[in-house]
Amino acid sequence: MPKVTASPPVTAPSTPPPRRSRIGDLQMRVVYRILAAAVAVIVAAVAAVVGFLSSGSSDRPGEGEPGQIAAPSAAGPSPGSTPSSTPTAQPTPSPSAEPTxxxxxxxxxxxxxxxxxxxxxxxxxxxxxxxxxxxxxxxxxxxxxxxxxxxxxxxxxxxxxxxxxxxxxxxxxxxxxxxxxxxxxxxxxxxxxxxxxxxxxxxxxxxxxxxxxxxxxxxxxxxxxxxxxxxxxxxxxxxxxxxxxxxxxxxxxxxxxxxxxxxxxxxxxxxxxxxxxxxxxxxxx
The missing domain is CATH 3.40.1000.10 (Mog1/PsbP, alpha/beta/alpha sandwich)
Structure with a gap:
């Protein structure tokens, strides 16, 4: 009987190793966490700046919107209250109401x-x-x-x-x-x-x-x-x-x-x- 010989196994051509990301060996989930943290910091900074600007005009006593003047209250002080030391605007007397x-x-x-x-x-x-x-x-x-x-x-x-x-x-x-x-x-x-x-x-x-x-x-x-x-x-x-x-x-x-x-x-x-x-x-x- 003819002699049967086993042929050597065929090996698949080796594939080149995958290219690595520029970020290095960090896993993607770590990258996502870093990006999320950076976005959160930026949003907080923007919110702080907006809050500071919006409070700048309201933190000054007696100031309202630009171009407006706060009118003094016509009501007198309530009983038992201490009058404010800030002078209030007085109406200009008419010529017929001049002081004697x-x-x-x-x-x-x-x-x-x-x-x-x-x-x-x-x-x-x-x-x-x-x-x-x-x-x-x-x-x-x-x-x-x-x-x-x-x-x-x-x-x-x-x-x-x-x-x-x-x-x-x-x-x-x-x-x-x-x-x-x-x-x-x-x-x-x-x-x-x-x-x-x-x-x-x-x-x-x-x-x-x-x-x-x-x-x-x-x-x-x-x-x-x-x-x-x-x-x-x-x-x-x-x-x-x-x-x-x-x-x-x-x-x-x-x-x-x-x-x-x-x-x-x-x-x-x-x-x-x-x-x-x-x-x-x-x-x-």
């Missing part, structure tokens, strides 16, 4: 050698000159009154610093120009309209020659106000001169009193009667 002055301004005015003590109530007498009437009126919207608008030789003039202004032609050597003006009273309002009129009369010396002195001619109540008339004496180039003047204050609701002031030098004495006319023409708007 202490009278020091009046005392100072009466101590001024240019201003004598006010006389007792005395009505304005009819002044020299001819009466010139006019039906035209000037409305002073700023002051809240209206008054006569004289015709020629009076004429409107640049009002500043007043609200309305009328003037007579300038006269050489008179010392100043005759004028009729109106405006809200330019000095501090006093406890009474009479005291305010006193300070206003003293203020009008700014519109007379330097060294002018007042001699009172009238002090009387008028409708919703007070009127003072006076002669103003001064020197011009060494010569004694004078003007006749008057100031009237009219109380206006919700505003400072309106002031009407007129002064006419003695070189235009024939127009002094216009002072009577002007003072009698004042009306509240």
């Amino acid at each position: 002055p202490d009278g020091s301004a009046v005392t100072a005015a009466l101590a001024d050698p240019r201003v004598p003590d006010l006389p007792g109530d005395k009505r304005l007498a009819r002044l020299p000159g001819k009466s010139y009437a006019s039906k035209r009126r000037i409305q002073d919207e700023k002051s809240g009154v209206s008054l006569i608008r004289f015709g020629e030789p009076w004429k409107p003039f640049g009002a500043s610093p007043f609200a309305t202004k009328q003037v007579l032609p300038a006269v050489k050597g008179a010392g100043h120009r005759a004028m009729l003006v109106s405006c809200p009273v330019p000095i501090e309002v006093q406890a009474t309209v009479k005291d305010t009129a006193l300070l206003a009369a003293r203020w009008t010396l700014n519109h007379h020659p330097e060294g002018s002195r007042i001699t009172w001619a009238a002090s009387q109540p008028i409708d919703e106000g007070w009127l003072l008339a006076y002669q103003v004496k001064y020197e011009v180039k060494g010569k004694n001169r004078s003007s006749m003047a008057a100031v009237a204050l009219t109380e206006v609701p919700g505003a400072k009193p309106a002031m009407v002031f007129v002064t006419i030098p003695d070189s235009q004495r024939k127009r002094w009667r216009d002072i009577n006319t002007a003072m009698a023409s004042i009306r509240r708007s």
